Amino acid sequence: MTAEFVAAAVVLAASTVALPAKAETVLRVAMTAGDIPDWTGQPDQGFEGYRFVGWSLYDALINWDLSRSDVEAGLTPGLAVKWGIDPANNKRWVFELRKDVKFHDDCKLDADLVVWNIQRLIDDKTPGFNPVQYSRHRSRSINVERAEKIDDGKVAIYTKTPDSFLPYNVSVWYMISKCAMEKANFDNALYAKAPAGTGPYKFDKVVPRERLELTKNADYWNPKRVPKHDRLVLIPMPEATTRAAALLAGQVDFIEAPSPDTIPRLKSSGMRVITLPYPHNWHYQLNFVEPPFNDVRVRRAANHALNRAEMVEMLGGIAQEGYATYPPNAKLYGNPVKYEYDPAKATALLKEAGCHPCAITFAISTSGSGQMQPLPMNELVKAQLEAVGFKVKLDVMDWNTLLDVSFKGREKYPQYNGINISRATQDPPNGLLRFVMKQQWSPNGGNWGWYENQEIEDIVAEAMRTFDDEIRDILMTKVHEIASREAIMLFVTHDLNPRALSPRVHGFVQAQSWFQDLTPITIVEGGK
């Protein structure tokens, strides 16, 4: 007995020596979001919610290829391996589903589940219809009529009008587990306790307003994107200095949008700061119904009033001067009007429009997803506009309040002549169409200030009927040029997307996209 005990102890000791306990590798990310984004399907907190929560827990039928930093990110097969327009019906898209994909709760991906996922965001009679997510997703779903099962492996999505842009809208339409929703009796609050997607991370736990913890999905259907770390912790941290301090103190490993003035300090402490042009636009959407921005001369005057070089200097060079909706490296950029800094011309235009001094009010936020450094940037814009004859009032509010102003539109908030919400521009619906189409007038879509232009409507209608990508790109470039000529926004800058990484973080590839892939990241203790 004693001998057996000794032998067992020796074996146990030997095994302990031979197999030391492997520490869990954890990636802790400080987001700019003011709260944990909704993790039950379509996220909130701006597009940052999609970046960190959406793409971690879920997949769409079509995903984004975020594996390279040398080209603009494009679409790639997700839960659908193939898709295309029905040659016999230009309002019917057919998606061929990936086989043998399972959700985190072992629910199987099939056509019925995909149809339910489409319907639950467009049809209030579908079980699990979520009015909040419906509203959040409306600018993407507005032209979708219905979905139907063709067979177990195929689904058709019908659009109200021919819509060649549908794949872009489908790319942010996340598939959630119907089994998990059924288990929760289609109660979203119950589902939130055990959500299930097909994404590279699984839900583990949430501490409200503090952190969302996800764990690696070792069985992810795409072996290239199985996370190289065990746990992902997402922490909302809206204040830039706090994020920098948290990184310096070792509380987080990866921060979004450090303020330009903290970058030298971060670098001197051994942090890696990455910047890369990406489809982003920091601008003001304008109110086209109420004066003075219903007059194109006033819009042009505002654009000529801005000294963008000075703005970039203030931002420590981590931005590009913005003269149009798309940044210059975008394929749809074309040849837009360049509103050079010309204060004399701006003043003359204001006088010509009979608006001098020209009183305007902008709704702005103190922080937010992609908002860069909103307070000093808005202060500089105000100073530059006032130098030419505008009289600017800045109405400062919390990020989520500003999002509410954005969703509800100018009709609900006529006191504002513009809103300052930066936008991702990685695809035409998000980057351009939602700002110019009448169909997108708020509160139905993203055309906050009700811009309307028949020339654009005609070109967009033609583009939506055009399923040849090259021809459609030419049409969209034309729309971009007209939008610039019409000064549909007060264009300011395009962000260079700075983020700072601890020396522990290796393997991150910054994609030219609003979205990013965290799965290749490895955590090396004491790493340099």
Next chain:
Amino acid sequence: MTDATLRVEFAAQPAAIRVRGYWGTVGRRLRYDYVTLFFLAVILMIVFAAIAAPLIAPFDPNKTSMAFRLKPIGFRDFRLGTDELGRDMLSRLIWGGRMSLLMGLVPVVVATAIGGTLGVIAGFVGGKLNMLIMRTMDIFYAFPSVLLAIAISGMMGGGMYNGLIALSMVFIPPLCRIAETATTQVRHLDFVEAARASGASSGSIILHHVVGNVLAPVLIYASSLISVSVLLSAGLSFLGLGVEPPTPDWGLMLSTLRQAIYVQPLVCALPGAAIFITSLSFNLVSDGLRHAMDVRI
């Protein structure tokens, strides 16, 4: 005893038997309270600087210059450096004093007038009216002052006027409570009863007999709230719920400058130092006043 001797003895009576009035005693105590006098002088300097801001500020507080952003203290003519938009810090601090004093004083004055009046009425009338007023005040008491100020400002939106209203609402309940307690203590005293017996109206009794006795504790408490108001308004501005940018305001300056804390830490600390000194000065002067006006000493 001759007349001359009498005159000498009369003249030799000690001066100490002269009775000093209440305000004379307060003045004498303050005269020898050097700490209070020093901080009173600091407040007067801040007030003077705020009033004379257009004359003494060396630069336009809103004039931006990217070439001169975040310069250190003592850089060329920028004696206290420049901020993140290249604006002169000294000028912004001087102009910012206006906003801080305004946000410090106005809510307290408004709250003293409203809260004091409600408290005196509640204390004097008593009964159901007292219950109605004081229980309403208790509802506001249920929330911490910072939270209440943020909630009211958040609900009404940012801006100076909304900030003033929010802070006034925060200070009304405590001032009402002080006034009500003091009024309850005096309303049954003999001189009030005597006035009532002589046929004086309630209004007249309140005005001539109650207010005079209630004023001292209310004013002492109100003076201590000025520093709180300065701090709260700075906090609201820091959170973006205060004045509209780019109005020079110490709280707002602190909020935007914290981004540059690793570049110019001393410059970033200046608005905080201004808030601290102003708040400390009001606090210590309030303490000195309380001591000087205390009838029990």
